[in-house]
Amino acid sequence: MPESNFIIAVAAFAFVLAGFVKGVLGQGLPTVAIGLLSLVMSPGEAAALIVIPALITNIWQGWYGPSLMPLIRRLWPTLLASFVGTFVATALGLGLLTPDAAALARKALGIALILYGILGVSRIQLQVPPRAEPWLGPAMGAANGAVATATGVFMVPVIPYIQSLGLTRDDLVQAQGISFTVSTLALTLVLLDNGTLNATNAAGSMVAMVVTFVGMFLGQYVRTLVHPEVFRFLFFVGMLALGTHLAFLR
Numbered sequence: 211m212p213e214s215n216f217i218i219a220v221a222a223f224a225f226v227l228a229g230f231v232k233g234v235l236g237q238g239l240p241t242v243a244i245g246l247l248s249l250v251m252s253p254g255e256a257a258a259l260i261v262i263p264a265l266i267t268n269i270w271q272g273w274y275g276p277s278l279m280p281l282i283r284r285l286w287p288t289l290l291a292s293f294v295g296t297f298v299a300t301a302l303g304l305g306l307l308t309p310d311a312a313a314l315a316r317k318a319l320g321i322a323l324i325l326y327g328i329l330g331v332s333r334i335q336l337q338v339p340p341r342a343e344p345w346l347g348p349a350m351g352a353a354n355g356a357v358a359t360a361t362g363v364f365m366v367p368v369i370p371y372i373q374s375l376g377l378t379r380d381d382l383v384q385a386q387g388i389s390f391t392v393s394t395l396a397l398t399l400v401l402l403d404n405g406t407l408n409a410t411n412a413a414g415s416m417v418a419m420v421v422t423f424v425g426m427f428l429g430q431y432v433r434t435l436v437h438p439e440v441f442r443f444l445f446f447v448g449m450l451a452l453g454t455h456l457a458f459l460r
Contacts, residue, residue, distance in 0.1 A: 235428020253309035257362030272387020295355025320457025330446030336374035364393035
C-alpha cells in the first residue's frame, strides 16, 4: 500500500507539473509526464496514462484558429509521415513501449530527453529553406514516428523542424498542437494494439486529464507574471537532468 500511494503521489505531481509547463510554454506535457512517470513505472504504462490529457489539450491548442487549414496544407506531408512512421517502426521491431522492453525503452527515453534538452539549452536557431521542405518534412516526420514508438515522446525531431520554418509565434504554437495531436492518435493505436492501453489505464488517464488541467490553468496564469525565456531555460535544464538519470544512472 505505501508503494502504491507513492506511485499515485508521483503521478499526481507529474501531471500537475506537465500541465503547468504546457500552460507556460505551450509544449512539454508528454515529455514531462512520461519522463517523471518513468521513474516509477515503464514508459509504456506512462504513455498510456498521458493519452487522454495529451489528446484533449493538443486539440485545444492546435485545431482552433484562423491558421488551421494553411498550416495543414503546409505540414501534411510531415504529419502523414509521422503517423505512418509510427506503425512502420512498430512493424520493424522498434516498438519498445511494452512491459518486456521497459528497461531499454527507459534508456531510449533518456537519450531522447538529453537531445531535446541540448537543443533547447543551446538555443540553436535552425532555418529550413522552402525548397527543402518537400523532402525534409517527411523525413523528420518518419523519424519522429520512430522515436515516439520507442519512447512515447513525440517532440524530437519534428518540433525542432517545425520551429525552423519561420512561423509566427501564434502559428508555431498551433502547428505544434496539430503535430502533437496526430502523434498522440498514432501512439494511442499502437498502445491499444500491444495491450498496454487497457480499461484500467484509460480510467487513470481520465483522472489525469483533470489534474493536468489544474496545472495548465495555473501555468497560463503564471505566464503573465514570469519571463517565459527564463522558465524555458529551466525546463530544458530539467529535461537534461532527467534524461541523464534515465539513460545512465538508473
